[in-house]
Amino acid sequence: MRMKRHLIHIVSTLLLAQLIFGMAIPIQHSSFAYAKQEGTSYDPLLKSSKAGHLRVKVIDGRTLEPLVGAEVVIVENGKRYRTGKDGMTPWIEAPVLRNARYRKLVNELHGQLTLISYKNGYRDSIHSGVRMNEGATTRTTIWQYKIEETGSTRIEPVFYMEPYHRLWLLQLADRFRQKSQLGEGYQHP
Amino acid sequence: MGLYRTTTRFLTLCSLFAALTAGVAIMPAHHASAQVFNLNNTGFPSYIRVAIRENNPWGEPDPRGAIIYVRTVNFDQYCRNVLPNEWFPTWRPSALEAGAIAVKMFAWYHHLHPVTIGGFTFDVDNTINFQLYRAQSEQSSTDTAYYQSRKLAFVNPNLEITELPYRAGYPNSPNWQYRNAQKMSQWGSEYLAELGRTPIEILNFYYSGKLLTTIPKVGGL
Numbered sequence: 356m357r358m359k360r361h362l363i364h365i366v367s368t369l370l371l372a373q374l375i376f377g378m379a380i381p382i383q384h385s386s387f388a389y390a391k392q393e394g395t396s397y398d399p400l401l402k403s404s405k406a407g408h409l410r411v412k413v414i415d416g417r418t419l420e421p422l423v424g425a426e427v428v429i430v431e432n433g434k435r436y437r438t439g440k441d442g443m444t445p446w447i448e449a450p451v452l453r454n455a456r457y458r459k460l461v462n463e464l465h466g467q468l469t470l471i472s473y474k475n476g477y478r479d480s481i482h483s484g485v486r487m488n489e490g491a492t493t494r495t496t497i498w499q500y501k502i503e504e505t506g507s508t509r510i511e512p513v514f515y516m517e518p519y520h521r522l523w524l525l526q527l528a529d530r531f532r533q534k535s536q537l538g539e540g541y542q543h544p
Numbered sequence: 545m546g547l548y549r550t551t552t553r554f555l556t557l558c559s560l561f562a563a564l565t566a567g568v569a570i571m572p573a574h575h576a577s578a579q580v581f582n583l584n585n586t587g588f589p590s591y592i593r594v595a596i597r598e599n600n601p602w603g604e605p606d607p608r609g610a611i612i613y614v615r616t617v618n619f620d621q622y623c624r625n626v627l628p629n630e631w632f633p634t635w636r637p638s639a640l641e642a643g644a645i646a647v648k649m650f651a652w653y654h655h656l657h658p659v660t661i662g663g664f665t666f667d668v669d670n671t672i673n674f675q676l677y678r679a680q681s682e683q684s685s686t687d688t689a690y691y692q693s694r695k696l697a698f699v700n701p702n703l704e705i706t707e708l709p710y711r712a713g714y715p716n717s718p719n720w721q722y723r724n725a726q727k728m729s730q731w732g733s734e735y736l737a738e739l740g741r742t743p744i745e746i747l748n749f750y751y752s753g754k755l756l757t758t759i760p761k762v763g764g765l
Contacts, residue, residue, distance in 0.1 A: 412680075464632060488634045496680040518604055521676060522632055522730065525712045 416498035484517035640689035
């Protein structure tokens with residue numbers, strides 16, 4: 356009982372101190388707090404107001420021929436688009452979403468989207484890591500594989516993850532490199 | 545005695561000729577690469593042989609992986625599928641055009657100097673051992689840069705086709721150390737483009753003593 360009262364006392368004192376002295380008590384910052392701190396309006400948890408232009412092409416993974424009538428879904432906003440005769444969706448205004456985990460370390464050079472393509476008779480294809488930039492155009496291709504009459508007893512989606520751009524990976528590795536860990540190094544450009 | 549000497553001389557000459565001829569015939573192929581390839585004796589490539597290396601366990605081509613097969617790729621298509629993976633597609637047009645010329649010259653040089661590894665003869669592979677190639681990865685901005693500069697070559701003063709090496713470098717700097725090493729810094733190219741430099745100025749900054757010229761019988765945009 357006494358301990359509980361003691362605890363309540365400590366908490367109320369801390370809260371009072373925070374009210375009076377503002378930032379005196381260390382509290383965990385939300386990403387919004389980070390965004391405000393840095394003087395930007397960016398918050399990866401809020402709906403992105405920034406968008407790029409995306410066009411998706413869906414092809415048969417074996418013949419490389421365009422697939423007409425495939426349905427492409429943008430996972431991040433749930434919007435769906437159909438491919439035309441050329442296997443391409445119309446130009447899409449798609450969000451640019453950067454991974455919040457890396458923002459305080461090295462901000463990503465590009466946002467990333469996940470797409471799923473559906474077409475009857477074909478395995479579903481999940482295409483992750485599609486690179487998006489504000490106001491820029493991105494083209495990407497999704498491979499779908501036909502469900503064969505024989506040998507297709509277990510039908511599961513095909514997953515492909517587009518890697519980060521190598522220039523960003525280099526930045527990320529440099530961010531944590533010690534001086535003794537030369538990497539490419541100044542002497543060997 | 546005279547007939548014997550004449551016959552001996554004749555046979556000696558014959559064997560010398562045979563040895564010389566055979567020598568030429570079995571000369572290793574790599575000796576041919578000592579030839580100087582320049583714009584006057586070399587046509588613009590229509591294709592390039594790309595060695596496809598096996599993927600690492602997380603699904604990306606492994607620079608140390610075994611070569612699985614060699615794919616013949618249209619040369620323009622190859623350059624278009626390298627540029628967005630090497631340079632960043634949202635960078636300024638000058639940086640992308642300088643990059644497009646470097647990517648093209650690098651590929652052209654290696655097309656003229658193929659290698660044989662593990663029984664496969666190829667010009668480049670699909671990893672950072674040469675240039676990072678991903679099929680179907682072309683982007684509008686990098687395509688524009690490639691075709692804007694397609695007819696241009698950056699060569700030695702004797703028009704010799706030469707490799708233009710490059711490395712990432714560091715952002716927000718011209719990367720002088722790369723200039724000293726005669727390699728273009730990719731981040732440096734974007735930095736210089738931001739300062740308003742043209743593609744030729746960027747190339748001249750990193751590669752000294754070279755010449756920008758047009759490639760005979762090659763068009764662009």
